[in-house]
Amino acid sequence: MEPLLVGIVVGLLCLREVVSGYDLVGLNATEFSHFEAHGPSLVIANVTTRAAVRGEEGWRCVRASGLSVQSGQYHTSGTRDVTANDMVGLTLIQSAAAKGAVCLDGTLPGYHLQWGFGSGANSWLINLEGGGWCNNVRTCVYRKKTRRGSSTYMEKEISFTGILSSNPKYNPDFFNWNKVKLRYCDGASFNGDTQDKDAQLEFRGQRIWSAAMEDLMSKGMSSAEQALLSGCSAGGLASILHCDEFRDLFPIKTKVKCLSDGGLFLDALDVSGGRSLRNLYRGVVDLQGVKQNLPRTCTDRLGPRLDPTLCFFPQNSIASIRTPLFLLNAAYDSWQIQVSLAPPSADPQGYWHECTLNYTKCNSSQIQFLQDFRSQMLNVIKYFSKSNRNGLFINSCFAHCQSERQDTWFSDDSPRIGGQPIAIAVGNWYFDRAVVKAIDCPYPCDKTCHNLIFK
Numbered sequence: 483m484e485p486l487l488v489g490i491v492v493g494l495l496c497l498r499e500v501v502s503g504y505d506l507v508g509l510n511a512t513e514f515s516h517f518e519a520h521g522p523s524l525v526i527a528n529v530t531t532r533a534a535v536r537g538e539e540g541w542r543c544v545r546a547s548g549l550s551v552q553s554g555q556y557h558t559s560g561t562r563d564v565t566a567n568d569m570v571g572l573t574l575i576q577s578a579a580a581k582g583a584v585c586l587d588g589t590l591p592g593y594h595l596q597w598g599f600g601s602g603a604n605s606w607l608i609n610l611e612g613g614g615w616c617n618n619v620r621t622c623v624y625r626k627k628t629r630r631g632s633s634t635y636m637e638k639e640i641s642f643t644g645i646l647s648s649n650p651k652y653n654p655d656f657f658n659w660n661k662v663k664l665r666y667c668d669g670a671s672f673n674g675d676t677q678d679k680d681a682q683l684e685f686r687g688q689r690i691w692s693a694a695m696e697d698l699m700s701k702g703m704s705s706a707e708q709a710l711l712s713g714c715s716a717g718g719l720a721s722i723l724h725c726d727e728f729r730d731l732f733p734i735k736t737k738v739k740c741l742s743d744g745g746l747f748l749d750a751l752d753v754s755g756g757r758s759l760r761n762l763y764r765g766v767v768d769l770q771g772v773k774q775n776l777p778r779t780c781t782d783r784l785g786p787r788l789d790p791t792l793c794f795f796p797q798n799s800i801a802s803i804r805t806p807l808f809l810l811n812a813a814y815d816s817w818q819i820q821v822s823l824a825p826p827s828a829d830p831q832g833y834w835h836e837c838t839l840n841y842t843k844c845n846s847s848q849i850q851f852l853q854d855f856r857s858q859m860l861n862v863i864k865y866f867s868k869s870n871r872n873g874l875f876i877n878s879c880f881a882h883c884q885s886e887r888q889d890t891w892f893s894d895d896s897p898r899i900g901g902q903p904i905a906i907a908v909g910n911w912y913f914d915r916a917v918v919k920a921i922d923c924p925y926p927c928d929k930t931c932h933n934l935i936f937k
């Protein structure tokens with residue numbers, strides 16, 4: 483078989499598992515690591531994209547070959563012009579051990595670094611990996627046996643696509659920058675700092691963040707002329723929480739901004755009137771010693787008697803972030819719909835099940851609920867959006883993470899608002915070519931979405 487065909491077949495096998503409701507909850511570690519092993523081996527053809535997988539800690543993206551997401555449906559495409567030439571190796575941060583900056587299981591944290599070149603040689607893009615959270619000992623113990631909690635299980639190389647691509651055709655503004663993907667192995671958006679000796683768990687997200695930044699500064703980032711901190715999902719939340727700290731690493735003359743993709747997690751009521759996500763976050767914040775590392779401007783404002791968990795929600799801290807910040811988010815964020823709004827615990831009868839997997843199966847009252855969610859999202863960014871230093875791209879799609887996938891970041895048919903693709907909107911904002919406040923009209927007006935559908 484031609485390599486490309488092998489890729490399509492392997493990709494399809496993977497995707498069939500994914501879309502047939504393949505649920506990682508209940509998988510034992512061996513099975514999980516088998517599944518993980520598909521990751522790199524899938525990148526064997528010139529056509530790659532990523533599929534979203536729902537797992538215990540939330541959604542994860544896996545790379546699959548010969549697949550693309552178009553018009554809301556997964557389908558094969560052997561001709562898509564996306565090359566898999568950007569494989570970047572994993573570097574473990576040796577200096578982290580002495581600082582106690584370790585993954586959940588005590589192993590060294592790591593990153594993938596691709597050196598910049600040409601006019602990008604003095605510019606640095608730091609991308610924080612996402613992948614849900616763990617909010618109790620059970621889920622953290624599970625996690626420490628995966629690549630999200632241990633460098634033992636991390637891919638030794640990964641492909642850089644979307645905002646990480648080094649090809650100007652796929653990434654017009656950042657292709658030649660120094661680009662770093664910092665792996666996520668703490669389970670609290672790089673914010674915890676404590677341990678659980680009995681369970682042999684290290685919660686050292688904040689130390690990992692600091693150790694990684696120190697290491698990169700010593701590798702040349704200290705002389706950066708331009709820098710951008712980005713991340714998606716749990717990484718998008720981390721890029722908000724660490725935004726001002728990142729800014730403070732550099733002298734005033736350095737241009738520093740932050741991009742949060744799919745990180746605008748709302749403190750919303752779920753379909754049963756409860757607070758599913760707040761409860762999950764409370765577990766993360768309490769278990770992992772996050773409180774001390776939350777933005778002071780938020781915790782001080784709330785005072786000692788109020789729940790610090792609230793400061794883990796971007797809506798309570800974005801207004802006081804000093805550094806220019808861009809929020810890229812789908813108004814109908816697939817992850818939030820599935821885990822925050824209509825998780826099985828809030829919908830025991832399963833009335834929402836089909837709708838959360840395939841938006842075309844939502845009835846009119848469910849759509850109305852989702853429209854309300856969009857209104858809440860627009861409401862929490864009202865004050866934030868008054869500053870022209872900040873940027874927005876809130877498209878009316880059923881998606882999650884649109885900057886690291888080539889098909890959504892920049893391609894012939896990638897999502898647009900007012901004709902403008904995400905890569906151009908982010909570039910225009912970063913380089914001050916324009917004020918970018920792109921907010922879509924409500925569903926179903928946007929025909930450019932790459933909606934995620936799960937079976």
Ligand SMILES: *[C@@H]1O[C@H](CO)[C@@H](O)[C@H](O)[C@H]1NC(C)=O
Pocket residue numbers: 510511512513
């Ligand atoms: C995991 O499950 C597989 C069956 O899918 C079984 O063969 C294997 O022994 C299990 N491993 C552990 C560690 O329980």
Ligand SMILES: *[C@@H]1O[C@H](CO)[C@@H](O)[C@H](O)[C@H]1NC(C)=O
Pocket residue numbers: 485486526527528565
């Ligand atoms: C991938 O593309 C490159 C350049 O276009 C080509 O040289 C190579 O043979 C292709 N590989 C596969 C597996 O198709």
Ligand SMILES: *[C@@H]1O[C@H](CO)[C@@H](O)[C@H](O)[C@H]1NC(C)=O
Pocket residue numbers: 833834845846847848
């Ligand atoms: C939509 O589905 C929900 C749950 O099954 C139901 O309670 C509601 O009445 C339905 N609404 C409409 C307009 O059909």
Ligand SMILES: *[C@@H]1O[C@H](CO)[C@@H](O)[C@H](O)[C@H]1NC(C)=O
Pocket residue numbers: 555556840842843935936937
């Ligand atoms: C989503 O639902 C629609 C309407 O029920 C159906 O036609 C379509 O095939 C579904 N998509 C997938 C990928 O299952």
